[in-house]
Amino acid sequence: MSRLLSRRLFAAVTIAAVPLIASMQPSATAAAAQPSDPRTILDRVFSVAQAERGEQRFKQSCSSCHRADEFAGSAFSERWEAQTLGDLFAYISDSMPADDPGALKPEEYANVIAFFLGQNGYPVGTDDLPADAAVLKQIGIVANPK
Numbered sequence: 780m781s782r783l784l785s786r787r788l789f790a791a792v793t794i795a796a797v798p799l800i801a802s803m804q805p806s807a808t809a810a811a812a813q814p815s816d817p818r819t820i821l822d823r824v825f826s827v828a829q830a831e832r833g834e835q836r837f838k839q840s841c842s843s844c845h846r847a848d849e850f851a852g853s854a855f856s857e858r859w860e861a862q863t864l865g866d867l868f869a870y871i872s873d874s875m876p877a878d879d880p881g882a883l884k885p886e887e888y889a890n891v892i893a894f895f896l897g898q899n900g901y902p903v904g905t906d907d908l909p910a911d912a913a914v915l916k917q918i919g920i921v922a923n924p925k
């Protein structure tokens with residue numbers, strides 16, 4: 780193995796280790812199908828309880844300007860597809876609510892993202908989506924095939 784290749788492999792393993800381990804817990808069978816694929820929002824990245832907390836927060840902090848269905852179906856996937864949850868997290872953390880940007884706690888922004896995923900029918904897991912930009916950057920936004 781060339782030195783460059785082994786260095787790349789080492790880097791890939793190091794970067795992949797944390798999200799891979801996390802994704803294998805609630806959905807070992809789904810994740811095991813293609814373990815080397817990057818994680819996406821199909822990989823059971825949020826919990827029902829978190830989505831419910833996010834819905835409450837959305838009603839309190841976002842619904843004066845937005846309807847929930849602005850973040851549903853093709854409106855959601857076309858706006859955010861091919862980006863990552865890190866991009867969405869950064870955007871809403873930096874810019875929303877538009878009249879008071881950054882007013883929510885990081886966990887509350889993550890909860891609102893879980894609410895968006897839940898109302899779009901993405902697969903539910905047992906763990907909350909972490910309010911951790913580095914982890915969220917590793918989770919791709921893809922259309923929901925169902």
Ligand code: HEC
Binds near residue numbers: 844845
């Ligand atoms: C005071 C009004 C207001 C509030 C409250 C508000 N927003 Fe927004 N939001 C806007 C406006 C205006 C835009 C469009 C900004 C642009 O296109 O530059 C926007 C755009 C967005 C977008 C990007 C467009 C899209 O469809 O994906 C997201 C995501 C978003 N808001 C999420 C939220 C969330 C989450 C909250 C609550 C934490 C929130 N907003 C609260 C006014 C608001």
